[in-house]
Amino acid sequence: MTAFEQLMAFQRETGALAQVAGRLNWDQETVMPRGAADQRAEEMAAMESVLHARRTDPQVGAWLAAVDDAALDQVGQAQMRHIRRSFERTNRVPAALATELARTTSRAHLKWAEARADNDFAGFTPLLSKVLELKREEGAALAEGGDVYDALLDDYEPGAKATDLEAMFAALRPRLVALRAAALDKPAPEGLQGTFDEGAQMKLTRLLAKTFGYDMSKGRVDKAVHPFSSGSGSDVRITTRTNPNDPFNCFYSTIHEVGHACYEQNIDEDYALTPLGQGVSMGVHESQSRIYENQLGRSRAFTGWLYAQMRDSFGDFGIASEDAFYAAVNRLSNNFIRTESDEVQYNLHVMLRFDLERALISGDLxxxxxxxAWNDRFLADFGFAVDQPAHGCLQDVHWSEGLFGYFPTYSLGNVYAGCLYQALRAAVPGLDDQLAEGDLSGATGWLSANLQTHGGLYEPRDVIARASGMTPSEAPLLSYLEEKFGGLYGI
Structure with a gap:
């Protein structure tokens, strides 16, 4: 075997072990007995110790040095780019720190779930403080004298800088705020009322998952506190949650997670368990979940089909027509919860978190x-007060898991989705007719062929530019939102 072949064989074993570690996390959030929390923390710490040792193995460095990148094809060069980056970054983080982070975030996640249920931020504070301390230490090691937050952000969106995101947010905010104000000044459309059987919700949500192309023979849908997608290749699992008074929560969180899952399921099978065999960044990942959920799932054409499915599942639920149902799906309203927010206000939620977590990492907060700080900022941004911690700083799972730098990729994904949707509509002229029949194959097929199949082959902004035919910009997203909600609200 050549040095490259030996390196790739080693990487596939490491990738397989990483999938096992991910399965432990999925189990923890879905079916693990509560009494297993301490043992699970030790199990996850042990797995992280093994993975860190493999990723920093000196033999990897020797193989990297022995391979002539110029002699490789495009795929081989991309594999080397990812492996070299991972090797260099992982070697900056001490093994003991990586292990302690895995142990602490496992415990913090479970404590967060308890604190959220009990509305007890004070009870969560000690573990969150420990997670933050460890992430600052990790960020400093990765930054090597540079910006600590940028070093953490690079884990989720390679090459992105906080200053660039600030500029993007500065371009988004004024028009979003103006659109929000204009829409909320109009009479609100009718919303859903009554109760919706949770078993029927799960039955319909599985139909939605299949409709959007999720391969259930290589996945499953379960319930969790916070919806998520886990895994890659031939084992990609998603979770959702139900609320008897709000079936949209279940349906659209499912479609969102299916976007993530289909990205992973549709990557070229030849890349399985290698660095190319997973989504290239969280911003690109979010572009898939957001375009599935919003531009496709909340479109007038698709909601007409969904309206019929809901009447079949729940009977007459009080919405009189497809047009009224479309308005209900896209209804703007004051909402504490990011994951339940409408398209117009969603990015304002993300900007709040971006600013707060940068202040936490820098030590300013x-x-x-x-x-x-959260409550003050929320009141200033949204005009009404947070009523309980579960609706405020305890609503998201991310900080408990140490995912500092993750939040801005949600808005970046919205920007990417805007670019992709513009190109998709041009490429599939009969799109609305297909969506009205519940046929997502034209849309999801285009996304699979033009973006998802590539996995990590290209850099994040490059894969978006290749698929959309344009340099990523917030302009298409803003135009889409203003046209859609301008029409809905007569603005």
Whole structure:
């Protein structure tokens, strides 16, 4: 075997072990007995210790040095780019720190779930403080004297810089705020009322998953506190949640997670368990979940089909027509919860978190002051007060898991989705007719062929540019939102 072949064989074993570690996390969030929490933390710490040792193995460095990248094809060069980057970054983080992070975030996640249920931010503060301390240490090691937040952000969106995201947010905010104000100044369309059987919700949500192309023979749908997607290749699992008073929560969180899952399922099978065999960045990942959920799933054409499915599942539920149902699906309203927010206000939620987590990492904001800082900022941005921690700084799972730098990729994904949707509509002229029949194959097929199949072959902004035919910009997203909600609200 050549040095490259030996390196790739080693990487596939590492990739397989990483999938096992991911399955432990999926189990923890879905079916693990509560009494297993401490043992699971040790199991996940042990797996992280093994993975860190493999990723920093000196033999990997020797193989990297022995391979002539110029002699490789495009795929081989991309594999080397990812492996070299991972090797260099992982070697900057001490093994003991990586292990302690895995142990602490496992415990913090479970404590967060308890604190959220009990509305007890104070009870969560000690573990969150520990997670933050460890992430600052990790960020400093990765930054090597540079910007600590940028170093953490690079884990989720390679090459992105906080200053660039600030500029993007500055371009988004004024028009989003103006659109929000204009829409909320109009009479609100009728919303859903009554109760919706949770078993029937799960039955319909599985139909939605299949309709959007999710291969259930290589996946499953379960319930969790916070919806998520896990895995890659031939084992990609998603979760959702149900609320008897709000079936949209279930349906659209499912479609969102299916976007993530289909990205992973549709990557070229030859890349399985290698660095190319997973989504290239969280921003690109979010572009898939958001375009599935919003531009496709909340479109007038598709909601007409969904309206019929809901009448079949729940009977007459009080919405009189397809047009009224479309308005209900896209109804703007004051909402505490990011994951339940409408398209117009969603990015305002993300901007709040981006600013707060940068302040936490820099030390400008202490964990003990996070709840009051969140509440003050939320009141200023949205005009009404947070009523309980579960609707405020305890609503998201990310910080409990140490995912500092993750939040801005949600808005970046929206920007990418805007670019992709513009190209998709041009490429599939009969799109609305297909969606009205519940046929997503034209849309999801285009996304699979033009983006998803590539996995990590291209850099994040490059894969978006190749698929959309344009340099990524917030302009298509803003135009889409203003046209859609301008029409809905007569603005």
């Amino acid at each position: 202490a964990v003990k002051d996070l709840e009051s």
